[in-house]
Amino acid sequence: MEYTVQGLGQLAGISARTLRYYDEIGILKPARMNSSGYRIYGQKEVDRLQQILFYRELGMSLDNIKEIITSPSFDEVEALREHQVKLLAKKEQLEQLISNVDKTIAHKEGRINMSDKEKFAGFKQKLIDDNEKKYGKEIREKYGDDWVNKSNEQVKNMTQDQYDGVTRLANEVNETLKAAMETGDPAGEVAQKAADLHRKWLCFYWDTYSKEAHAGLAQMYVDDPRFTAYYDKEQPGTAEFLRDAILIYTGMKE
Amino acid sequence: MEYTVQGLGQLAGISARTLRYYDEIGILKPARMNSSGYRIYGQKEVDRLQQILFYRELGMSLDNIKEIITSPSFDEVEALREHQVKLLAKKEQLEQLISNVDKTIAHKEGRINMSDKEKFAGFKQKLIDDNEKKYGKEIREKYGDDWVNKSNEQVKNMTQDQYDGVTRLANEVNETLKAAMETGDPAGEVAQKAADLHRKWLCFYWDTYSKEAHAGLAQMYVDDPRFTAYYDKEQPGTAEFLRDAILIYTGMKE
DNA sequence: ATAAACCCTTACGTTGCGTGAATGTCAAAG
DNA sequence: CTTTGACATTCACGCAACGTAAGGGTTTAT
Known part of the structure; x- marks a missing residue:
């Protein structure tokens, strides 16, 4: 036929x-x-x-x-298996998406309580962070490899109390820094207080503290546009000011 | 900034x-x-x-x-919900795919027994047939709606013995039909034998038999290229010959 | 003879960008 | 002062698997 x-x-x-x-x-x-x-x-x-x-x-x-x-010599079963692996990966990804959409709906509807809400903020941040991996990689290669990854892990394992603590501390850093900016002196008392709070805050994420790493991070705040954007959001020049304060605090500059 | x-x-x-x-x-x-x-x-x-x-x-x-x-008036939650419905549909579809791939691998590896193997043939056919839904729809509208679905159901519920029986019968129909084709006479004894076997075969799928429905089906064998292709596979003109034999058998034509 | 129903090739549209190519602009360095 | 390098710009093709015309021949039936 x-x-x-x-x-x-x-x-x-x-x-x-x-x-x-x-x-x-x-x-x-x-x-x-x-x-x-x-x-x-x-x-x-x-x-x-x-x-x-x-x-x-x-x-x-x-x-x-x-x-x-x-090609008759082609391993058909092997091809099917590979295909299946792909499908399974897709499925997992889809399930992740669905879960995230779920959370988002719950959040928009206000069906969740405050502490969950705060975690959600972290979740949102994580989504954004994931986006920045490529760029972040360069930075990590420059300043030490794994501190970002480590902090992600630590955040996940935090208790509610710890989470509240670190959030409050972060706010304190920001407020003190704002006040210090008004003095204009990175070596002054207020700025040094901000640097000290920043160290405390940092210790929530780092298991070992060193002045060198602290100073390096401060420098990164200026070099990495993402961090610069974060600190300069309210007042341009804040990132640079914080770096100077920390450099003095750590004794890398007087 | x-x-x-x-x-x-x-x-x-x-x-x-x-x-x-x-x-x-x-x-x-x-x-x-x-x-x-x-x-x-x-x-x-x-x-x-x-x-x-x-x-x-x-x-x-x-x-x-x-x-x-x-648009600020846009219902965000509603949009998210719709999106989620889509994602869920995708997920189900994916799961179906994965299950099918599973079955196929099992079959190719010979990890399943004979009776399941035969069912696999049906499964495979069904996958292919699913493709033809649009076209099949017209046909079903023209020739009676649900006999395709019904026969699918019946096959699923068949015992192994019944399945063997219907398979053997189908072979008989084909062989007799082939012999009848050689006589060239749709009114002849062999062709009428084929028509009778075809009726018996049909009764495995239909719970009520009528000459009109039988004749209608025969006509469909000619009108629907899929069926024509099946019967004409070995010998062109077989579908038409079978239709004539059945029309005579059912008394719709002499 | 003409219309209906086929067939053909060419080519753009779909989604969300990656990856050139060709060209313009702006800073620092020679 | 010019060159260089790192930016910026606008096309425009490519990706998967077709859908959907446009424009034009062929076959078949009336």
């Missing part, structure tokens, strides 16, 4: 366009062309198309399908 | 290209352009971008995000 594009299309439940596309990418070529250039398919092509559609239903890419059905 | 494309890109962990694209599709326009045509973003744009990236992390399309954040 011989078929033209539409005939085979109806037979298989696909469009004529699809068959032409399959011809174009070389996954299913017609048996021959007639005198007017019509594509003519025979029984062999029907069978091959069946195979293609079968794998397509499993969500495989045409490229993959092509490999499987063109 | 003001940013250029790269500045804001680093801040947010995205590329400059992405920002230009966002400008192009109107989801995030720069605050202004400087004298050389550079895009300049301000604090407001930074905040808006944060929002965009937040929803993007939830797997939303940029079009959707645009709707949410541009």
Whole structure:
């Protein structure tokens, strides 16, 4: 039995366009062309198309399908397994998304209490942080590898009390820093107080404190636009001021 | 604080290209352009971008995000809920795929027994058939709605013995039909034997038999290219021959 | 003979950018 | 003062798997 594009299309439940596309990418070529250039398919092509559609239903890419059905030596089961791994990964990712959407809806509806709300703020921050990984990587290579990762871990394992503590401390740092900015003197008492609070705050995230690392971080606040943006949000120059205060505090500058 | 494309890109962990694209599709326009045509973003744009990236992390399309954040009257929670419905649908679909791939691997590895193996053939056929829903719909509307579904159901509930019986019967039909084709006479004894076997075979699927329905089905074998392809696979004209034999058998034609 | 129903190729649209190419601008360094 | 390098800009193609015309030949039936 011989078929033209539409005939085979109806037979298989696909469009004529699809068959032409399959011809174009070389996954299913017609048996021959007639005198007017019509594509003519025979029984062999029907069978091959069946195979293609079968794998397509499993969500495989045409490229993959092509490999499987063109080379008989191709390890089909292995290909299926690889495909399955991909599907499973996709599924996990999807579940993560769904969970996040859930949380967001709950948050928007105000169905959650304050402490959860605060954690949600952290969750949101984490989403944004994830986004910055690429850029952050450079910084980490420059200033020491794993402090960001470590702090993520630590945040996750924090108790509610600890979380509240670190949040309050962060606010104190910001307020003191604001007041210090008004004095204009990074060596002054208020600025040094801010630097000290900043050290305390930092110790929530770092298990070992060193003056060098503290100073390095301060420098990063100026070099890394993300941090600069954070500190300069209310008052430009704040990041630089904080760096100077910390450099003096750590004795790296007088 | 003001940013250029790269500045804001680093801040947010995205590329400059992405920002230009966002400008192009109107989801995030720069605050202004400087004298050389550079895009300049301000604090407001930074905040808006944060929002965009937040929803993007939830797997939303940029079009959707645009709707949410541009019109303040837009029902955000409702949009999130709709989005979640989509995600859940995707997840179910994915799970179906994974299950099917599972089955296929098991089959290819020969890890399953014979009776399951035969059911796999049905499963495979069903996957292919699912594809033909649109086309099949017309046919079902024309020739009676639910016999396809019904037969699917019946196959599922068949015992192994019944399954063997119907398979053997189908073979008999085919062989007798082949022999009848050689006589060339649809009114002849062999052809009428084939028609009778076909009726018996049919009764495995239909709970009530009628000559009219039988004749109608025979006509469908000619009208529906999928069935025509099946019967004409070995010998063109077989579907038509079978129809004639059945029409005579049922007395609709002499 | 003409209309209906096929067939063909070419090519743009879909989503969210990555990745050039060709060109303009602006700072610091020679 | 000019060169260099790091920015910026606007096209425009590419990715997957087709859908959807546009524009034009072929076959078939009336």
